[in-house]
Amino acid sequence: MTPAALAELVRATAVDVLSGRGLDTTAVPAVVTVERPRNPEHGDYATNLALQTAKKVGVAPRDLATWLAEALEQQPAIAGAEIAGPGFLNLRIATEAQGAIVRDALEPGYGTGAELGGKKINLEFVSANPTGPIHLGGARWAAVGDALGRVLTARGAEVTREYYFNDAGAQIDRFVRSLVAASKGEPTPEDGYAGTYVSDIAAEVLRREPSADFDQFREVGVGLMFSEIKRSLHEFGTDFDVFFHEDSLHAEGRVEQAVEKLKANGSLYEKDGAWWLRSTDFGDDKDRVVIKSDGNPAYIAGDIAYLVDKRARGFDLCIYMLGADHHGYIARLKAAAAALGDDPDSVEVLIGQLVNLVSDGQPVRMSKRAGTVITMDDLVEAVGVDAARYAMTRSSVDSSLDIDLDLLRKHSNDNPVYYVQYAHARISAVLRNGADLGVTPGDDFGLLTHEREGDLIRTIGEFPRVVATAAELREPHRVARYLEELAGTYHRFYEACRVLPRGDEETTPLHQARLQLCTATKRVFAAGLALLGVTAPERM
Structure with missing residues (x-):
């Protein structure tokens, strides 16, 4: 019995108990919380439902908990129900009901759900900016964004991964001037871009267009840089469904159209020769300039037109994953949606904090290629794709991240990605050995009564809820942390419970049931690692 199934059983039982006593059944929450207690001696799961509901129906919490315990103990899936404290209820699950978790985990699609079914999400x-290689901040978003897309898809959403190609504005001009200077052997302009990649691209432009002018350097050079970015992302395991060009919004007049719409509905006003968005009317901390006094659009004008385009393409939710210096965009983009007459909740902004590399206890600051920052390619070269992606996704993006290169190179349990991947490889070896011995998996899960077997089964049972929570909170790091817990639980099970017969020992149904438990655990590892875009090796 998974936690979700148990929660529904507890809820249904509570409704029956209250109904039978003539009490208000609407007081029972639609979703009942059941959690694994910190101390396993208290039971397999615990619920505070009696505390939540008792006051609403006019009874003492412990009385309601007593009624619930008596009713739940009549359920075949419940081995015991005990009251604790002011009205908590500790539950022990029957062995056969725990076996249902193993059966569920063996089914295709375990961990997936349909709560986001029919929801179109633009991620x-x-x-x-296509002015240089992807740095560590971009690498973090590449890993976390791709993992989030996988998690949302697993729970039923239709996700479109989109890359906004900033090919308009002053930064592109600075990049092109840097290319031109490099092609002539001149110093990098004061506000330009340095690094060997600039010289490499400039040389390639001249190889293709020996007499290239500024516009040709712009067209060819920016295209080459963006091709490099796409290559890096693909090799990192991150691919996009849409590459949207900012310049198209300006070239096709869609920025002007969005501005005119805001003027028409009164959301823009003129002041000091500029046009301002009344964003404070919609929760922003200040009004924003949309058209500058020189008549040129401010950056937010493109953002507004881009939001209009996304919604016109039928997306129910537009998630923006932005860097640490973009906190103001949360209120800004929601205000833009409201000003357009749209639902502000159709916009979500996630802000990611900085990433630092550490080696030998010291920060790593210089890239050979970019000259100023460490790039995603540098990280992959140092530790590999799997370690890089896992390291990026196992921590909340709300906090800054220090990545220890020395740790990620270790083939030991100190290295989190190795710890998880090794658990999968260890199970793979057990299954191969079982096949060599002719041991076939069995399904008499009622035999799995050892404490460590129960721990492992209940941990497997948490997987669907972990994925659902990761999707709901936009926190794929929850999957990584869960996999580390699962790895520890499996290793403890493996040390305490002999899976395969030794020597001439006869194969028993218990061996077969444990082997099937290993199969279920392996599938959860593989599914969880796939959600993170990390491989599940058969051998290590």
């Missing part, structure tokens, strides 16, 4: 992430 925009990375969107680094």
